[in-house]
């Protein structure tokens with residue numbers, strides 16, 4: 001430090017800290033207790049995006065983080081502002097996305113008195129944050145912010161919340177930004193244990209039918225290149241989880257696509273017949289494993305993960321390697337040799353030929369899968385963000401992702417309403433990319449108010465709305481398991497989405513015929529402004545194939561369109 | 564299976580809630596929990612008795628370690644540790660049976676810390692079995708109230724946990 005520390009209010013210090021953390025964009029919504037902070041933001045050198053609902057701020061911060069790899073930042077006022085963040089924080093926690101959420105709080109002296117707009121947000125978010133703070137002394141604010149960014153972005157990433165009582169933001173402090181973080185209870189392991197890495201290499205050398213099962217951790221650890229090098233060196237096929245999509249290029253011959261409930265048949269068959277399963281940054285989620293007792297029954301399991309608590313949580317692991325996926329894959333590469341997988345890959349090639357992903361295209365109705373294929377052809381480098389439902393699964397199955405951070409979806413929590421705001425964050429993080437929100441008519445209506453945000457701020461996002469008039473994914477389950485009793489899943493004719501777009505000052509395009517699909521996509525890309533494309537799709541198309549809940553993942557069925 | 568865990572934590576706002584919340588949310592059962600500060604005032608020691616098999620113990624330990632405020636978690640196996648609990652037992656007593664109660668108290672090296680016309684209050688320290696034993700011997704007299712701390716424990720010898 002040179003000279004005397006500058007004297008400033010907590011609110012000013014807040015902004016100074018964000019500068020120190022190289023924060024460029026924050027997503028927020030003001031309120032009473034945040035007035036001192038918003039006054040500082042008035043002329044701060046930061047892009048603050050004013051959303052229309054705090055849930056959009058937190059999802060947008062997550063979309064930004066996923067698209068860029070940086071920490072997403074959001075800001076909300078006390079009470080209802082803070083509680084509106086809860087879903088998005090839980091979402092980031094489930095998918096391990098680095099985020100710092102700031103909330104205003106009533107003045108310290110009033111905490112605990114049920115003051116106006118008081119909510120115990122640190123208590124509420126304890127189980128859904130990696131860590132959280134209630135600032136009790138303004139002098140602690142810089143240290144806490146420094147720690148929060150560190151905790152959010154290191155080890156297994158996740159959301160950290162900082163609750164700032166109003167008086168903290170008005171108190172004057174000597175501003176000192178610490179250059180080091182000292183947390184005696186937090187020391188993530190990055191380097192994999194050499195002994196374990198050697199054991200893994202030995203197991204790999206013996207394997208005849210290995211499969212690599214890659215999760216979101218590969219993307220979080222920026223380990224895609226290493227994963228490709230590793231898979232190619234040992235000649236092992238690779239399957240992705242939903243959040244791992246993009247971590248391995250889709251056009252690589254070794255790629256099997258997604259596994260699990262709506263995975264490809266050949267990915268599931270391969271996992272079930274493998275003699276060695278190499279999990280990288282994945283957590284054996286129930287949507288992946290199906291019936292746990294019959295998952296990969298013949299396989300030895302190597303599990304590479306940054307979080308020791310994930311090892312043997314759901315499934316007993318033979319060779320755990322705790323640490324950073326990039327680092328571990330790099331050092332594994334120096335030990336492993338090519339496996340003899342010729343026969344194995346030949347078998348998989350036959351599965352791929354005999355059991356491909358498929359749908360029956362038609363001239364008289366728009367198949368949702370066809371739309372995804374057309375987006376892919378028109379704009380192969382796009383960032384695809386999704387909502388939750390059938391359209392999400394089709395976006396996962398039919399787009400050919402080639403790079404990490406080009407597929408952004410709510411995995412662990414499955415949050416409808418996530419996609420549109422996350423797309424806003426992704427676009428602000430990657431303005432060079434065309435960003436699509438692949439959306440459902442149900443999900444879109446959970447955060448459609450953000451049309452105002454993108455129009456006001458001129459953020460060109462294409463909402464590809466798969467309008468089936470249903471809460472389609474739930475309808476699919478009702479069709480399959482509840483005798484077609486479509487209880488409260490019909491939402492047809494609820495709104496004219498073209499007029500809705502126009503009401504906000506955006507472009508609305510309705511697409512009724514397959515022949516109009518491609519031109520509409522091209523028109524939307526060309527327009528380079530906020531667009532809703534209202535695709536009127538085949539109403540009762542099912543996501544296929546599917547592993548029924550509770551079945552083993554090779555018990556995977558083709559589902560015709562619901563009759 | 565019961566396990567005794569020594570958990571050293573930062574002596575900070577909310578840390579007890581974090582630990583307790585973790586147990587309830589992950590479905591782990593706590594038999595007892597004792598908290599107090601240590602020789603270092605910035606560190607508290609929690610002694611937690613949990614019930615579960617080895618898999619549960621492993622998950623509890625790992626999940627505790629994930630909490631930022633948790634500095635160290637040690638499983639205190641019963642052979643390598645010394646353990647104590649303290650109980651205060653208020654038992655019905657009158658001139659006729661007081662002597663008998665005092666005899667029991669002496670055998671257990673417990674103490675009488677309060678005497679009233681119709682009751683005495685006994686203080687006893689020891690492991691859980693000892694407390695259980697004196698409790699059952701005093702029961703016939705009529706236990707009016709009892710307060711019991713959770714277990715506290717340290718490793719034996721000069722090794723620290």
Ligand SMILES: Cc1ncc(C[n+]2csc(CCOP(=O)(O)OP(=O)(O)O)c2C)c(N)n1
Pocket residue numbers: 387388389390391392414415416417439440441442443444466468470471472473474
């Ligand atoms: C916030 C929230 N509420 C409820 C659900 C349960 N749910 C999962 S998919 C789905 C239907 C989604 O409908 P839509 O957005 O139209 O997509 P579609 O399946 O029709 O493509 C529902 C209700 C959820 N995932 N998230």
Ligand SMILES: [Mg+2]
Pocket residue numbers: 389440441442466467468469470471472
């Ligand atoms: Mg729908």
